[in-house]
Amino acid sequence: MIPCRDTLRALDAYVDGELEPSHLLSVEQHLVECSSCLERVELARAMKRAIRNEARGERAPSSLRSRIAIAAAAERAIEAEELHPRRAPSWRSALPWAAAASVALAIGGGVRAIGDHHAGSSPKSELLASSASIPLIEDLAGPHAQPLPPEELDPARVTRVFSPIVGVPVRPVSLHHERHGAFSFTGARLFKVQQEPAASLSYNAGDRRVTVVVFDPQRMPKASCCLARRTINAGGEERTVFVGRAKGYSLAVYERDGVGYAVSSDLGENEVLAMAADL
Amino acid sequence: MDTTGERFQLATMVLREAARRAPDPARQFEDNVLAHLDGMYAVARRLTRDASIAEDLVHDATIKALRARDQFEPGTNIKAWLLRILTNTFINGYRRVGLERSTFEGAHETGDPVADGWISAASMRAMREPEEEALRPVLRAELSRAVDELPDEFRVALVLCDVEEMSYKEIAEAMGTPIGTVMSRIHRARKILQQKLQQHAIAAGLLREEPDEGSNVVPLAARRAAR
Ligand SMILES: [Zn+2]
Numbered sequence: 001m002i003p004c005r006d007t008l009r010a011l012d013a014y015v016d017g018e019l020e021p022s023h024l025l026s027v028e029q030h031l032v033e034c035s036s037c038l039e040r041v042e043l044a045r046a047m048k049r050a051i052r053n054e055a056r057g058e059r060a061p062s063s064l065r066s067r068i069a070i071a072a073a074a075e076r077a078i079e080a081e082e083l084h085p086r087r088a089p090s091w092r093s094a095l096p097w098a099a100a101a102s103v104a105l106a107i108g109g110g111v112r113a114i115g116d117h118h119a120g121s122s123p124k125s126e127l128l129a130s131s132a133s134i135p136l137i138e139d140l141a142g143p144h145a146q147p148l149p150p151e152e153l154d155p156a157r158v159t160r161v162f163s164p165i166v167g168v169p170v171r172p173v174s175l176h177h178e179r180h181g182a183f184s185f186t187g188a189r190l191f192k193v194q195q196e197p198a199a200s201l202s203y204n205a206g207d208r209r210v211t212v213v214v215f216d217p218q219r220m221p222k223a224s225c226c227l228a229r230r231t232i233n234a235g236g237e238e239r240t241v242f243v244g245r246a247k248g249y250s251l252a253v254y255e256r257d258g259v260g261y262a263v264s265s266d267l268g269e270n271e272v273l274a275m276a277a278d279l
Numbered sequence: 280m281d282t283t284g285e286r287f288q289l290a291t292m293v294l295r296e297a298a299r300r301a302p303d304p305a306r307q308f309e310d311n312v313l314a315h316l317d318g319m320y321a322v323a324r325r326l327t328r329d330a331s332i333a334e335d336l337v338h339d340a341t342i343k344a345l346r347a348r349d350q351f352e353p354g355t356n357i358k359a360w361l362l363r364i365l366t367n368t369f370i371n372g373y374r375r376v377g378l379e380r381s382t383f384e385g386a387h388e389t390g391d392p393v394a395d396g397w398i399s400a401a402s403m404r405a406m407r408e409p410e411e412e413a414l415r416p417v418l419r420a421e422l423s424r425a426v427d428e429l430p431d432e433f434r435v436a437l438v439l440c441d442v443e444e445m446s447y448k449e450i451a452e453a454m455g456t457p458i459g460t461v462m463s464r465i466h467r468a469r470k471i472l473q474q475k476l477q478q479h480a481i482a483a484g485l486l487r488e489e490p491d492e493g494s495n496v497v498p499l500a501a502r503r504a505a506r
Binding site: 009012013017018035036038039040042043044045046047048049050051052054055056058059060061063064065067068069071072074075079146148151190191192 | 305306309316317319320321324330332334335337338339340341342345346368371372373403404406412414418419423426437438440441442444446447462471472473476
C-alpha cells in the first residue's frame, strides 16, 4: 500500500477533478485501502459543497444591475460616437439641458445655499433636514475614507460619461491650496449616495489627498445636521457651506448652480473651507 | 415641474437611442457579459467580504471587460475570462481597501502542509452528517466565517476553485501564478478550514478533545454508541 504521505498532496486535486489519469488509479487504490484518506476526501467534498452552495445563493442586487446597465449603455454610446461621430448622439446634447435646469434653480432662489428652504422646492430636495442625516455625510465622505481605483482618468470623458448618469455636470476642475500648491486630478469614479448615483473626483498633491464628490442635490433626500453652517466669500459672492467631520476627515458640503459638492480631505476644516471657496 | 425626473428621463432617452444605434456585436457581447453578473457577484462577495465593495468590484470588472471586448477570443470560456478580470481587479486594486490582513506575496506559503494539523478519521467523520456528504449544519456558518478569515491569496484560489469550479490552470492564469502555487494554496486553505472547523466542533460539543497524542479527538456519538 502506498503511504498516506504520498497520497495526501494529491487528494485536493482528486477532489477538484484535477488528477491526471496516470495518478488517478493509484489514488483511488489507496482510498479503497485507507479509511483515513477516504474521510479526508469526504470532508473536503462536504466543505467544497457547502462553500459552493452558500456562494451560489448570492444574486447580484438589482441596484448593481441597473448601475452596470447604465454604465454599459454609456460605454456603447461612447463607442458609437467614436465610430460615427456625426450620426451618433452626443452627451453634450444632454448637458445644456442640465445647465438650463441649474439656471432655473438659481433664479428661483438667488444663489441658493445648501439647506435654505425656499418656496417651490419640494421638501425632498431640501438638503438640510433634521433627522436621519448621518448616512448622507458618511456616504459623502465614503470615497475619501475608502478610496477605490478610478474608473475614468480622462477629464473630458468624466464629464461626458458621468454627467448624464449623475444628473448634473461633472467637471474635474483645478484645485489649489496655498501651502500644498496645485492638486492634480487623479481620476474619477461613480458611487452611490443614498442609492443615487454620484461622482467622486480624486486629487492629490504629494501625499495629501482631496476628494470632491459631485451630486445632484435634488435627488438626495437627506441632510447634514452634524455640520456647521458657514458663510464664505467665493469670488465676490456669498456662499453657504456646511463644514464638519465625517469618517475622520474634514468635509465641506455646498451647492452651487444646482450642483452639490462635497469636499473631503485630510487637511483641516478651514483649509477645506478655503478650497470650497475656490471651486 | 419635476426637473430631476425630466432630466433623468432625458438621460435615459439618450441612452436608449444610443443603444438602438449601437452596432450589434457590442450589444451581444454585453448581453453575454451581463448573463454572468450573479456568478461574478457571488465570487466578489467572497473575495471582498463586503456587499458594497463587492458591487464596486463587479462594476469595475464588468466595465473593464466591456472595454476589452477585442481581447476576448470568441469560442473560449467567457465566464473564466470574466473571473480572470474580476480576480485581477481585486488583486490589483481592492485588497488595500478595508479589512485585508495579509500580503499576497509568500508569507503563508511556507511550512509543511502535510505534517501539521493532523485530524483523525473519526473526527473528520463526525463533522459530516451521518451517512451523508454534507457538512453538519452547525459547522456551515463557521465554515463561511473561516473562509472570510483566510489570507487573501488562499481565499482567492479556494473561491475560484470551489464556487466557480474553475480549473487549476484557469485559476493560475487568473492569479498570475504557477499551477503548483495554486495547488498548494488550495491545499493550505482547506487545511486551515479543517482545523478551524475541528476547533469549532469541539467547542460546540460535537467532538471531544483528549489529552494524548495522535488520534486525540473522538466523536461523542461514537463514545455514546460504545457505551
Ligand atoms: Zn491514507
